[in-house]
Structure formats: structure tokens, C-alpha cells
Amino acid sequence: PIIYVVTPTYARPHQRAELTRLSQTLLLVPSLHWILVEDSVERTAAVTELLAQSDLLYTHLNVQTPPAMKLKDSDPNWLKPRGVEQRNEALRWLREHRAPGDRGVVYFADDDNTYSVKIFQEMRHTQKVSVWPVGLVGGLKYEAPLVDNGKVAGFHTTWKTHRPFPIDMAGFAVSLSLLLTHPKAKFDPDAERGFLESSLLSQLVTVRELEPRADNCTKVWVWHTRTEKPKLKQEDLLEKQGRGSNPKILV
Ligand code: UGA
Ligand code: MN
Numbered sequence: 576p577i578i579y580v581v582t583p584t585y586a587r588p589h590q591r592a593e594l595t596r597l598s599q600t601l602l603l604v605p606s607l608h609w610i611l612v613e614d615s616v617e618r619t620a621a622v623t624e625l626l627a628q629s630d631l632l633y634t635h636l637n638v639q640t641p642p643a644m645k646l647k648d649s650d651p652n653w654l655k656p657r658g659v660e661q662r663n664e665a666l667r668w669l670r671e672h673r674a675p676g677d678r679g680v681v682y683f684a685d686d687d688n689t690y691s692v693k694i695f696q697e698m699r700h701t702q703k704v705s706v707w708p709v710g711l712v713g714g715l716k717y718e719a720p721l722v723d724n725g726k727v728a729g730f731h732t733t734w735k736t737h738r739p740f741p742i743d744m745a746g747f748a749v750s751l752s753l754l755l756t757h758p759k760a761k762f763d764p765d766a767e768r769g770f771l772e773s774s775l776l777s778q779l780v781t782v783r784e785l786e787p788r789a790d791n792c793t794k795v796w797v798w799h800t801r802t803e804k805p806k807l808k809q810e811d812l813l814e815k816q817g818r819g820s821n822p823k824i825l826v
Contacts, residue, residue, distance in 0.1 A: 576678040576699055578607045579751065581665040583658030584622065584686045585614040588805050591625055591826060593686040598629045604695040608679075610668065612661035613637040621825055638664040644764060656771050658685065659764045666754060666761055679751030680705075683744045690745075691796040697788040698748035704780045707789035709746040712799035718743060722791040727782055735769045740776040745797045747772070753779055 580601060584590060594611075601607055609631050613622055618637045626633050638660050645655070662683055669681065680701045684690065698705050706727065708719035713734040718741065721729040732741040740747075754760060763774035789796055813819045820826075 583661030689798040694796040710795040710798035
């Protein structure tokens with residue numbers, strides 16, 4: 576099966592640094608197709624160039640988050656869900672370009688997390704939905720499904736424990752065929768904070784059907800890392816004097 580990695584991404588000073596790190600992790604994974612979806616009106620030169628020289632098999636899409644749903648610079652980042660329209664656009668693309676019988680698995684990989692190549696090995700043979708721990712998330716060292724007799728029997732989490740699937744986006748993968756046989760299943764842009772993952776998974780599986788991976792969910796092979804915002808005070812000062820860094824140099 577091919578692993579389809581779906582990544583929403585948006586323009587910011589460190590975007591190409593994030594995408595370089597992620598793309599070079601993905602290079603280590605055989606039989607992989609990267610679906611990169613920009614949160615933008617048009618596909619940008621910065622991302623187009625990065626993909627073109629990446630050596631990956633990829634599809635480059637874009638869709639803008641409606642302005643009313645978009646975070647402002649001054650908003651705390653949890654105020655609105657992020658990457659929703661972009662992930663749904665990738666689901667639309669897969670349904671249009673792939674047919675029942677095509678073997679694949681879909682993983683929603685944000686551009687700022689840290690991925691071990693091991694997690695891709697774990698997800699490749701997914702029947703319906705496979706799950707595993709995610710490090711540094713939910714205010715814990717890790718969140719993880721609790722496994723009893725090979726089945727998910729609960730979850731190690733303290734945040735909104737009433738969530739139907741208390742699993743971060745980085746903690747599950749879905750088989751392509753399940754997405755194709757449930758053509759309406761998608762992420763709900765109006766989902767309450769923390770319920771985005773559940774909004775998709777509830778349409779596809781029950782908790783008992785989840786397939787635990789990573790040694791019965793005892794290994795952390797993906798981390799919900801977040802990147803510090805770069806400080807560009809000097810750049811702003813120089814720009815005001817008309818002496819900013821060369822705009823032709825992609826950063
Ligand atoms: C957490 C989860 O890990 C995300 O999968 C989930 O989408 C998010 O919360 C949420 O509640 O919406 P977090 O680190 O807080 O993640 O979110 P970001 O990493 O800032 O954004 C998730 C993805 O969406 C990233 O790939 C990012 O590049 C993209 N994004 C973010 C956009 O496409 N547009 C934006 O305006 C912001
Ligand atoms: Mn993130």
C-alpha cells in the first residue's frame with residue numbers, strides 16, 4: 576500500500592524550514608505520496624520550488640481557509656481549528672483520483688511535528704484505522720490509547736476525556752478504502768475545540784475497531800512539537816529604510 580501523507584501548510588517566515596525538515600523525513604519512507612495543501616488563494620512560488628526539488632512523489636493543492644475562520648496574528652492559536660479545509664481538500668482529491676481497490680493509507684501529518692520513520696512502517700498495513708501514542712501533547716509527556724488483549728480499551732489523556740476519540744491528528748492513519756467507501760466522511764470545520772479528529776473518526780469506525788500499533792501503543796514515534804516564532808525585528812527595521820533582505824532569495 577502507498578502511504579498518502581496529507582499536510583496542510585501556510586505562509587510564514589519559517590514555513591520552508593518546517594517543510595524541508597518534513598520532506599527530508601518523508602524521503603526515508605518507501606512508496607509514499609505527499610499531498611501538500613497550501614492555505615492560500617494561489618499556490619505559492621516558495622512551496623512550488625521546494626516541492627519541485629524535493630525528489631518526492633507529490634501533489635500540490637491549495638485552498639484558502641475562509642477569512643471568518645482564519646486565526647488573526649493576535650488570536651491565541653487554539654481559538655479556531657487549523658488545516659481543516661486543507662485536509663478536506665486532500666480527501667476530495669483522493670476520492671476523485673483514486674478508485675476502490677487502490678491500496679493505500681492516509682496520514683494527516685502537520686508540517687511542524689517530528690516523525691520517526693518507524694511510525695510510517697507501523698501505519699502501512701492498516702485495515703480501517705490504526706492508532707499509536709503521540710508525544711508532548713495534551714499537557715502530558717504523551718497521550719496514548721490503552722490496549723487490553725490487543726484492543727483499545729481506553730485512553731491515557733486528561734484533556735476533554737469525553738471526546739469520542741481523544742487522539743491527536745498525528746496519532747492515527749486511515750485506510751484509503753475506508754475513505755472511499757465513506758464518501759461523505761470529512762473533518763467538521765465547526766467542530767468544538769479538541770473534537771476535530773473525532774469529527775472524522777466517528778464517521779468511520781468505533782473505538783473497538785481501532786488497530787493499536789507501536790508495540791501495543793507503548794512506543795512514542797511521533798511528537799507534537801511546535802516551533803518558536805522567529806524574531807525579525809531587525810528585518811522590519813531595515814525594510815522601513817528600504818534596505819530589507821533580498822526578496823529574490825527564498826528563505
Ligand atoms: C493541533 C493538532 O495537532 C492539529 O492537527 C489540529 O489541526 C489543531 O490542533 C487544531 O485544533 O486545529 P497545533 O500545533 O495547535 O495542532 O496546530 P498547527 O500546527 O498550528 O496547525 C495544524 C496544521 O494546519 C499545520 O500543518 C499548519 O501548517 C496548518 N495551518 C495552520 C494552516 O494550514 N493554516 C493556518 O492558518 C494555520
Ligand atoms: Mn502543530
